[in-house]
Amino acid sequence: MKKIPILLMGIGGVGRQLLRHIVSCRIIHYNQRLRLSVVGVCDSKSMVVAPDVYRSELDDEFLLQICEVKSSGSSLETLSDGGQCQIYSSKEMASKAIDIAASYRRMATGLTFIDCSASCNTIPLLRKVVELECCVVLANKQPLSSSLEDYDKLISHPRLIRHESTVGAGLPVISSINRMLSSGDAIQRIIGSLSGTLGYVMSEVEVGKPFSDVVNVAKRLGYTEPDPRDDLSGLDVARKALILARLLGHRISLDNIKVESLYPIEMGPDLMTVEEFLAKGLPLIDREIRRRIEKASSNGNVLRYVCLIDKSRCEVGIQELPKDSPLGRLKGSDNVLEIYSRCYSEQPLVIQGAGAGNDTTAAGVLADIIDMQDMFI
């Protein structure tokens, strides 16, 4: 039985779902002669670690207890398992995590760091564990969409890092692009809808609903961030576009990406509350969006909020696209990616499906972990 020791950072929706997946897949992995062994879990404030981090693990009951505690809004510190695990505070935890990684390295089995947080605070630790040749799996977009220096450092051992769930949740986007690149199938162009929220918004306004109504409904349905401007700014899509562009070899940063925001600067979070924006700001945008839709429609086209990456460009914003293309046909919150390359030159390779949700995102992380099994003894 091959053991993959795991330290999980981030126990929000995705992290908790990952722990549940790990527990519920025990038999599948047993049949693959694999044991996913969670030796530590941390949120931003504390870290719990198995009593003997090299010979024991956090057991399934305890992992599910962690999920419950975090779901209820409590902190990890409230966990009491009768002294069965060690708890470290935010001050100690980074150095303790590095200690554990270093010891695992000496034992030649390796430790895998999983980042399911949404924070850039994990970057310094990730940089150090990459140096220790630990495996790293990211759902967190921040580490690979920050400075180029961080990026280069994190991918310095390319086989030791996976990050499928940073783009399109569990959709096989990164793994498929990596396959194309390694087989010399040069990618000429990627165009994709990588925000379920903006995909939903653009396909709803297309059928005649006012932009402001659609955004308000999307917020009520829980499709948007608490402040919908976090979606409408396009910044989240830009981070995904940056990760794809860097994968294709672009030496760029977030600042180099042309990002179209769906609200004007004077409606920004510093100048308007969420409530004001929803009630008074948004309706002022309706007419312009309507005008653009009608213009596109008169050309037989539709509008989509997409990322567009080719040899020289990396842009994020509204594009007029043929009604009868995979992107043009997109309805609801699916993600879709069209990849043009030497092998897929006339018709693109298309990958489409749910690109959000804790279940799918966590499944992508788990697939990445399993995919790295050959690194372990």
Next chain:
Amino acid sequence: MKKIPILLMGIGGVGRQLLRHIVSCRIIHYNQRLRLSVVGVCDSKSMVVAPDVYRSELDDEFLLQICEVKSSGSSLETLSDGGQCQIYSSKEMASKAIDIAASYRRMATGLTFIDCSASCNTIPLLRKVVELECCVVLANKQPLSSSLEDYDKLISHPRLIRHESTVGAGLPVISSINRMLSSGDAIQRIIGSLSGTLGYVMSEVEVGKPFSDVVNVAKRLGYTEPDPRDDLSGLDVARKALILARLLGHRISLDNIKVESLYPIEMGPDLMTVEEFLAKGLPLIDREIRRRIEKASSNGNVLRYVCLIDKSRCEVGIQELPKDSPLGRLKGSDNVLEIYSRCYSEQPLVIQGAGAGNDTTAAGVLADIIDMQDMFI
């Protein structure tokens, strides 16, 4: 620099394209600190092997010479490189290949067998090298679509075998399904159009052209096998469906698959020549196909030749499908696969693109080889 020693079986269109890809990707792989080292190549009649199979390789010039010789229709035996390589006859080559594999195993570096043939004659050799824990990459559908006993043997070390190009050429079908399975995302249903030829035929007859005309044109364009009945029988699609079904755990063989042939048994190859079939047989089928199209159309549907796999079924044949589904919208020779699972339950995961062609098929094989690099020292 990590060395991946390769023995290639089958130097038809796909095998030759693979050799050309390997040569043209030298720099890409060098940057990945990889060296793909072709130590032997064989067709059905003979095998050429590097002079010292453990310390030397067939050099790029010689690999391209092999491609030229085979393209011109000559046999490998005509190769003369001034005694630089060893040539073995069909009688000797299997045992020699096993010798080489066994020696590589003792050296703990491993040898990778690539099967780009279309023959079932490679199965006995593949079974033996799997026992020696060699890596195996298949573009050949035969080995995994023959007996269950062969199948079980060949996948007895699941991490040591890859076969992306057996279904949908280089489309990331197998790798994506494997990711879903390993992350516990149970697959409920797969429905796909896996024959570019039949995809083309079905979308052409849909717009009103007679079936017989469409098949004749497809043959003239080189879209079909020399005898189009090899496509129209559905057997090739059935082999792909079988490979997918077995991946999902179905314990079935080709005999258990319900396959709809697009020509009646009395027009079979034993009873009619190709010319008779094209000129006199096919037109007799036109009316029935027309009737079925009209019936589907009256329901707002279209006909597609698909494979359908779920918990209890594995079928291949014509299905009536909604016009407005990924399969219904399919035009031309693209392959498309809709995968329904826990994570993709309402909207499927869709993978679409060119599913045939030597370039794409060979790229899929090459990606599989690179993907196995962690098995090598």
